[in-house]
Amino acid sequence: MSATVLKISNASRAFVGREALHDVSLNVAAGEIVALLGPNGAGKTTLLRAIAGRLQLDTGSVLVMGKNPLNDNSARSALGIVPQTIALYPHLTARHNLDVLARLSGLKGSAIKKAVDEALTCAALQDRADDVLTNLSGGMQRRLNIVAGTLHHPRLLLLDEPTVGVDMQARELIHVLLQDLRNAGMAILFITHDFDQAAAIADRAAFMAQGKLLLEGSVAGLIKDAFGGAKEGVVELLQAANPEAQQVLMTSGLSSTDEERIWSGPLTGNYADITRLEHHLETVGAHVAEIRIREPGLGGVFMQLMDKQLGQTGTAE
Amino acid sequence: MTGAMFRVMLLTLINDRGALVMAFLLPVLFFLVMAAIFSSTSGGPAQMRVAFADEVQDELALRLLTELQSSGSFQVVGDINQSRAQVEMLVAKGTADVGVVFPMGARALDDVAGLGPAPILIVSDPVRGVAASMLSGQIQKAYFEALPDVALGSVVAVIEDQFVELSPEQRSDIAAGLAEMGAGARMGTQSGWSFAEMIDRRDVAGRSLATNHVAYYAGAVAFMFLLFSCMQGAVSLTEERESGVLERIMAGPGGMAVLVNGKFMFLVVQGFVQMLVIFLTAWLVYEVNLPAHLTEWFLITVLACMAAAGLSLLVAAACHTPGQARSLWTVIVLIASVLGGSMVPRFFMPIWMRELGWFTPNTWVLEAYSAVFWRDAGLAEILLPCGLLALLGLLSLLAAQWLALKRARL
Numbered sequence: 001m002s003a004t005v006l007k008i009s010n011a012s013r014a015f016v017g018r019e020a021l022h023d024v025s026l027n028v029a030a031g032e033i034v035a036l037l038g039p040n041g042a043g044k045t046t047l048l049r050a051i052a053g054r055l056q057l058d059t060g061s062v063l064v065m066g067k068n069p070l071n072d073n074s075a076r077s078a079l080g081i082v083p084q085t086i087a088l089y090p091h092l093t094a095r096h097n098l099d100v101l102a103r104l105s106g107l108k109g110s111a112i113k114k115a116v117d118e119a120l121t122c123a124a125l126q127d128r129a130d131d132v133l134t135n136l137s138g139g140m141q142r143r144l145n146i147v148a149g150t151l152h153h154p155r156l157l158l159l160d161e162p163t164v165g166v167d168m169q170a171r172e173l174i175h176v177l178l179q180d181l182r183n184a185g186m187a188i189l190f191i192t193h194d195f196d197q198a199a200a201i202a203d204r205a206a207f208m209a210q211g212k213l214l215l216e217g218s219v220a221g222l223i224k225d226a227f228g229g230a231k232e233g234v235v236e237l238l239q240a241a242n243p244e245a246q247q248v249l250m251t252s253g254l255s256s257t258d259e260e261r262i263w264s265g266p267l268t269g270n271y272a273d274i275t276r277l278e279h280h281l282e283t284v285g286a287h288v289a290e291i292r293i294r295e296p297g298l299g300g301v302f303m304q305l306m307d308k309q310l311g312q313t314g315t316a317e
Numbered sequence: 318m319t320g321a322m323f324r325v326m327l328l329t330l331i332n333d334r335g336a337l338v339m340a341f342l343l344p345v346l347f348f349l350v351m352a353a354i355f356s357s358t359s360g361g362p363a364q365m366r367v368a369f370a371d372e373v374q375d376e377l378a379l380r381l382l383t384e385l386q387s388s389g390s391f392q393v394v395g396d397i398n399q400s401r402a403q404v405e406m407l408v409a410k411g412t413a414d415v416g417v418v419f420p421m422g423a424r425a426l427d428d429v430a431g432l433g434p435a436p437i438l439i440v441s442d443p444v445r446g447v448a449a450s451m452l453s454g455q456i457q458k459a460y461f462e463a464l465p466d467v468a469l470g471s472v473v474a475v476i477e478d479q480f481v482e483l484s485p486e487q488r489s490d491i492a493a494g495l496a497e498m499g500a501g502a503r504m505g506t507q508s509g510w511s512f513a514e515m516i517d518r519r520d521v522a523g524r525s526l527a528t529n530h531v532a533y534y535a536g537a538v539a540f541m542f543l544l545f546s547c548m549q550g551a552v553s554l555t556e557e558r559e560s561g562v563l564e565r566i567m568a569g570p571g572g573m574a575v576l577v578n579g580k581f582m583f584l585v586v587q588g589f590v591q592m593l594v595i596f597l598t599a600w601l602v603y604e605v606n607l608p609a610h611l612t613e614w615f616l617i618t619v620l621a622c623m624a625a626a627g628l629s630l631l632v633a634a635a636c637h638t639p640g641q642a643r644s645l646w647t648v649i650v651l652i653a654s655v656l657g658g659s660m661v662p663r664f665f666m667p668i669w670m671r672e673l674g675w676f677t678p679n680t681w682v683l684e685a686y687s688a689v690f691w692r693d694a695g696l697a698e699i700l701l702p703c704g705l706l707a708l709l710g711l712l713s714l715l716a717a718q719w720l721a722l723k724r725a726r727l
Contacts (some may be wrong), residue, residue: 052564052567052568053567053568054564054567054568054725069568073570076568076569076570076572077569077570079568080568081564081565081568082565083560083561083564083565084561085559085560085561086560086561087560087561087562087564087565088560088562089325089328089329089562091328091329091332091333092325092328092329092332093332096328099324100321100322100324100325100328101565103318103320103321103324104318104321104322104565104566104569104571104575105569105570106318106569106570106571132332148565149565152569
């Protein structure tokens with residue numbers, strides 16, 4: 001069992017008229033990647049700020065290496081931060097950016113050059129080290145943004161949507177980079193809206209909504225719990241489902257996604273059942289554009305979770 | 318770690334040519350323009366443009382005109398034979414600063430106290446009222462110098478009219494003397510006299526009016542640009558908050574103090590170099606005596622840089638966005654520069670505005686520089702403005718640190 005690097009216990013924080021965090025508890029161990037998932041306004045960034053020591057909790061605690069980052073320098077020194085934006089100096093070269101950030105992380109003397117060289121290698125940017133940041137591609141800037149948070153070899157790396165706005169190739173390189181850091185023993189907690197990305201690189205996933213941690217566990221375990229042995233079916237309609245079609249889809253165990261015309265969920269039965277579903281939908285006036293069957297992912301888990309939440313809210317009301 | 322932030326600012330400046338030009342070249346160019354203007358205006362009306370119209374065309378008017386034109390005190394616009402209407406049009410259009418007309422139907426130039434319109438008409442634009450006053454003085458001087466016989470004859474006539482009746486012999490002697498004086502003046506062998514001979518002048522401050530003006534504007538321009546360039550650096554505090562760099566640094570062991578102190582240090586050094594470049598230019602080009610006042614200059618300059626750096630960081634810390642910080646700071650700098658004398662010397666201002674100027678650091682800086690470069694003041698005499706600058710610099714730095722931290726923490 002790896003050592004716990006981050007321990008969040010019953011963390012709560014309210015802003016005026018809004019509860020940003022409600023009784024959140026989560027641990028992250030060394031050598032582990034945890035994906036923090038949830039819709040906008042779920043409280044993910046607020047939680048990251050609390051971990052970074054920029055937010056005083058109303059109740060509960062955040063401990064990094066057993067210390068509170070809000071008032072303990074050693075806890076903050078154990079942290080690496082990778083903000084969603086390219087948090088680098090645009091007029092400086094890649095090397096100069098890393099150099100000054102290494103110094104600001106507390107490194108001194110020859111350790112600075114060593115850390116900078118390592119980071120450039122890690123980001124595969126040795127050849128572009130002396131290019132000004134704005135001359136690097138978006139993917140290169142993202143990679144540099146990530147390694148800039150690891151210069152002082154933090155025990156815990158916090159990333160806020162590390163691959164937003166990059167192409168597939170750059171995204172793959174970033175995944176490899178994060179896995180390398182995890183394999184080197186770093187604990188990694190990252191926010192993402194990309195379920196496929198979370199499933200691809202995270203060991204565990206945590207779902208948040210309305211300031212609460214709704215579900216947390218290993219990626220494989222969460223999928224298995226949600227889908228059992230079933231595949232995930234995705235039904236794409238030409239238009240948003242009418243009430244009758246919604247009833248048909250829900251009876252089949254499917255949930256609506258962000259797009260009202262796309263439904264997904266565990267699909268049991270065989271191809272004949274799928275054909276029947278399609279026929280049934282057509283008879284209630286819903287025209288099917290496409291039905292896909294795929295290996296279930298965290299997106300499906302999230303949809304089920306949201307449905308369950310909505311159901312609970314409806315019951316409570 | 319404070320050094321690291323200093324390094325960030327330095328590398329950013331070095332890599333940004335536009336910022337380099339703004340910080341070091343533009344202020345010098347601006348200063349040179351101001352210095353060129355004020356070093357040539359040594360108090361006289363040398364560059365005044367004057368239009369003349371001699372409608373009378375008599376000998377006295379010609380003598381006066383010749384004297385006026387030969388003084389070299391102004392540039393003549395147009396022909397002296399032009400009409401009064403033409404002169405009025407030239408002044409109204411701004412082609413001439415002021416006009417002089419010897420109008421037809423007016424009293425003669427030797428009729429000092431008679432009835433009827435004055436023999437000389439000054440045509441002026443109210444906006445350039447000072448030009449009319451200056452020309453009026455020039456005409457009076459020229460009158461006494463070019464027409465001494467006429468001036469003295471007029472005085473004799475007034476004396477005889479109001480005080481004592483002269484005998485025919487006395488009148489004859491005086492007429493002969495005046496005729497001789499007039500002939501001498503016409504030949505150029507005898508110069509006239511003027512009340513200027515009653516006035517002597519001793520300059521007690523500085524080396525010359527021109528040099529004093531240059532010294533004044535060196536400080537005025539340098540401090541104004543120092544304020545502007547400080548904001549370019551200080552606003553990076555807000556930019557770092559937007560870009561997420563602040564989040565990264567805040568999570569490090571140094572925290573906000575490192576960030577603000579590093580920027581403060583850099584801004585002080587950058588400002589010092591900027592002011593040094595301007596004063597070196599003033600010394601090398603305009604002989605402003607920098608070497609003789611090096612200690613005082615160093616103290617004033619460092620404290621001025623501290624005040625500018627602290628204030629700009631405070632404004633940057635108080636604003637939410639870089640745009641907001643730049644706009645607010647521009648307004649502050651412009652108001653402080655106007656009231657504080659960076660644009661127009663304070664002694665040209667109304668008293669209430671001069672008093673208001675004491676609430677700006679520009680005034681403290683310029684008072685200190687003026688004391689040193691105009692009046693050869695020592696350290697003891699600049700303690701008050703220097704103390705105010707030091708206090709402002711330190712207090713605003715502390716306030717900037719506190720505010721920046723408050724903004725960074727939720």
